[in-house]
Amino acid sequence: MYSRLSLSWITSSWAIGLLLVFPVIAIIYQGLQPAGDLFQHLMDTVMWDYIRNTVLLILGVGVLSFAMAIPAAWFMAMCDIPGRKYLQWALMLPLAMPAYIVAGIYTELLDFAGPVQSVLRDLLGWQTARDYWFPNIRSLGGAIVIIASVLFPYLYLLARTSFLEQSVTLMQSAQLLGKTPLQAFWRISLPLARPAIAVGLSLIAMETLADFATVNFFAVNTLTRAVFDTWQGYGSLHAAAKISTLMLVVVVLLLALERFSRRKQKVFQKNMGQESARLLQMKPWQQWLAALFCWSLVVLGFLFPFSMLIYFAAQYFTDSWTTEFIEFSLNTFFIAGVVAVLACLIAILVGLFRRLHVQRGSDIPARLSSMGYAVPGTVLAIGILIPFGWLDHSLNDLIEHFGGKGPGLLFSGTMLALIAGYLVRFTAIAVGAVESSINKIPPSLDMVSRTLGHSPVKMVRKVHIPLISKGCFTAILLVFIESMKELPAALILRPFNFETLATYVYQFVSDEMIEQGALAAIVIILVGLVPLIILSRSIEQH
Structure with a gap:
């Protein structure tokens, strides 16, 4: 095992863990105010x-x-x-x-x-x-x-x-x-x-x-x-x-x-x-x-x-298959795809940091990165708005102080806030999937790589990444699906005139026009069936 990693790897692992838990800290700090x-x-x-x-x-x-x-x-x-x-x-x-x-x-x-x-x-x-x-x-x-x-x-x-x-x-x-x-x-x-x-x-x-x-x-x-x-x-x-x-x-x-x-x-x-x-x-x-009891459920x-x-x-197919439906579907796939890839990269970073950095506390960044999953989406959304709102006001005040025109809600009013909220909420899923794959790698492979003189980065690239690729795919898939279904955080953090499939369907449900949102609802449900199929096969194999 490597007892030392590059300073940039150590710093980035801790920085990401602290950033992902910061919205929760912001809520607690704000909540303790008079x-x-x-x-x-x-x-x-x-x-x-x-x-x-x-x-x-x-x-x-x-x-x-x-x-x-x-x-x-x-x-x-x-x-x-x-x-x-x-x-x-x-x-x-x-x-x-x-x-x-x-x-x-x-x-x-x-x-x-x-x-x-x-x-x-x-x-x-x-x-x-x-x-x-x-x-x-x-x-x-x-x-x-x-x-x-x-x-x-x-x-x-x-x-x-x-x-x-x-x-x-x-x-x-x-x-x-x-x-x-x-x-x-x-x-x-x-x-x-x-x-x-x-x-x-x-x-x-x-x-x-x-x-x-x-x-x-x-x-x-x-x-x-x-x-x-x-x-x-x-x-x-x-x-x-x-x-x-x-x-x-x-x-x-x-x-x-x-x-x-x-x-x-x-x-x-x-x-x-x-x-x-x-x-x-x-x-x-x-x-x-x-x-009869089971089938009734x-x-x-x-x-x-x-x-x-x-x-x-x-x-209502002709009423449902519209340019809006296609646009909102692309919005959803884009946001979910970006969040899934970023969450997987974060999981790889903190997961391998925990394995290779054998000092006490090396598991803390991974645990910090996973804390957001237990927090309700509405709460996390407020936790995102607190620091992002502060950044927006500070940036606008600074630019206006020097005579310029502020950019407005650059952080809290754009997709950055939505992506950040999803990352805080769902990175825990990716961390769990990737860590499960990392834990299956025998320590002897690390020892062999070290004996051959491989640096930690080279060992990760040639040994770990190929062996955890299946876990990374699972992580991306699960985070993608959860991001597609997320509603409360999307309702609060989405930019103006920006809809996801979840918010699109919810508007129809709220207006008691679920018939016209049925097609979008079916897409969400069919995507949600994927992890259940994976879970069912996993149970059958055991």
Whole structure:
């Protein structure tokens, strides 16, 4: 191993790590400043309502996701049910569906003017909404159902993997002691899967906290919506930063709670072995009931919304295939491509720095580069605007001081802000993919290169880069896809008259014209299916 690298490599690794974490530091610094009149007014009037709704939303989505994911994971890991071969990967499909698109489709279906209530009124003779009761989808409860229906696969994947890794001898011992499969599940499988469940619920909670489009569409006041409204409605970066600080506190609490819940738990178990040895044989009616439950999750979260989008796209194709659609698609591909390549280069730089620089703290730049992924997009957008806004004002003041004309919003009003926001948010994905490939390279290859007199740069070029090329491709692909789907940061950071496919679709959803945005929504969803296909193949290989 090389104990010394060039000063430029060391400096650039630390500089990039600090730059990528700087927006978070800027939010915290701004949030610790004395409260202004606007923030104090919000605290005195509506802020506690925002906080209460946020907590209820996270708890509701967590509970409902648990009720959806855990039975499905148990059936797929332990039971022989009809269609199990297809259900194993089909249950991952809802992850490709943006929640706000699903919200728009079910609102079209279930709202007062939708086909469901219209048919009920025609059949039963009801005239107005006062004549009957029907669940209001535009509510906190509706948001919980919609968000849980697309996020439960996070928990399903982790819980299923945990169930598959549990020893078959434990199940056999429970049966010898006279326990039913259900009793074995509650007393053995579920406690052993608690670490995986805690991680899955934490991921779901953070994704729920970050959601803006769905709660905004349903007019549910949450902290994410408060950040957006404070900046867009009042133009107060200071108040938005203070609310963002509250959200950072929530993120830290969620991460701490996840770690605390499994701080003393240690699990030692052998893999279950052959599949045929572990599948439980249920009664026929139980098998079909389990299959019906699992397929209903797939239909609710993916098949029905996607089928409706295909129908809408076919009906409104001539209205959807426009020069605007092509322009916004090119915008999206360009931004996502630039971010993906830059994120991969950063991941290579800090990943190889960690491997080759064997001094204490060499992993810090990589960890700093990854911190932004846990932060909601709206919060990161505010974190980008704080330093970029300061740079714009400073540059304009400096030029005007010497008698020139300032360039305006050179940083915060251009694509630079959007690219920076995406990089802070998604570099963690690239770091994870590239580091995974780097860790598979045997240390002996580094030693051989050093013995042959190769410099660190030459060793990286001839040994490391060829061996991590697959991981780099995966990193570029994943960051590209996530950048295409990102909405909250794009809504705040995009330049004037600049749209991405995500913001384009969201405008149609907000205007209740999802039919005309269906084609763009299908593009986003199909691209989002790529990592699920990769993940499915990876699971099958293991």
